[in-house]
Amino acid sequence: MTERPEGFQRVAAALARAGHPHPPRWLDVAARTAQEAADVLGVTLGQIAKSVIFRRQSDGVAVLVVTSGDRRVDEKRVAAQVGPLGRADADFVKATTGFSIGGVAPLAHLQGPVTLIDRELFRFDEIWAAAGHPNGVFRCAPDELLRLTGAPVADVVQTVSTP
Template identity: 45%
Template sequence: MEEVLQRVKDYIEALPIELKVIEFEEGSTKTAQMAADQLGVTVGKIAKSILFLAQGQPTLVVTSGDVKVHTNALKKILGAKPKMAKAEECIELTGFPPGGVCPFALKAPIKILIDKSMERFDVVYAAAGTANTAVPITVEELLIITQGELVDICGE
């Protein structure tokens, strides 16, 4: 896991903006709610990165921690029925384990969709490659860094 975290740190260091990785005690942030509790924020500020496959094509969906992806809305965008990637597929395609998927510094280029639910917050906290790390980042910075598309796939 150290090499995964180092990959994210190296990626961040090369960016023209200043971001930092926050590390937590192992096991203290297994869920979005636990991460929010550690950070002293609402669960909505936790950016969940979920990998979906549609006709074999990967798409990383980044949402607020307090919403669920509407697969019908995602299907309309992707043009095919999406299914959540298995843990092995997630690691193979992103280089990160589920629960620690960083929306940038990915192993290979992947289409990224960022849900509008994140716009409610000045800062959100994305995983930094492991389940016990976070990177505070604005949605605007996230859109720029990931070259992601802002979409409404969780609804209100």
């Protein structure tokens, strides 16, 4: 077995330290989007816990929103909780999290972000999150994600209209 990338190893170590029962899984193909991950894992799009990074304007701190793959983050709702936001480019994401876009895990960041876990993830018993690399994922329950991150639950997605 080839040695896995540093970001994947960092997430694996953090999960092990936390006593998480499911080690991260290495996929044969990269899953850079929530849809790609859902397709590879054979789960619904909503079960993918996607990580969206913003840059808080007041201090340049990373703001991580972890939401369901079938939802869109409402930037105004996030800003109402953490302050005005700016865009986070790929260099900012890599420098603050240690992960490349498409592999940003909800934990084991180089610099601790302000993190919000979206309530929409609780529609599912089991979710899958990135494990520090586009080929890495790990499984958990939404409650486990709260324990692993220490983050609060928030309503931070665009309103979904039901037919």
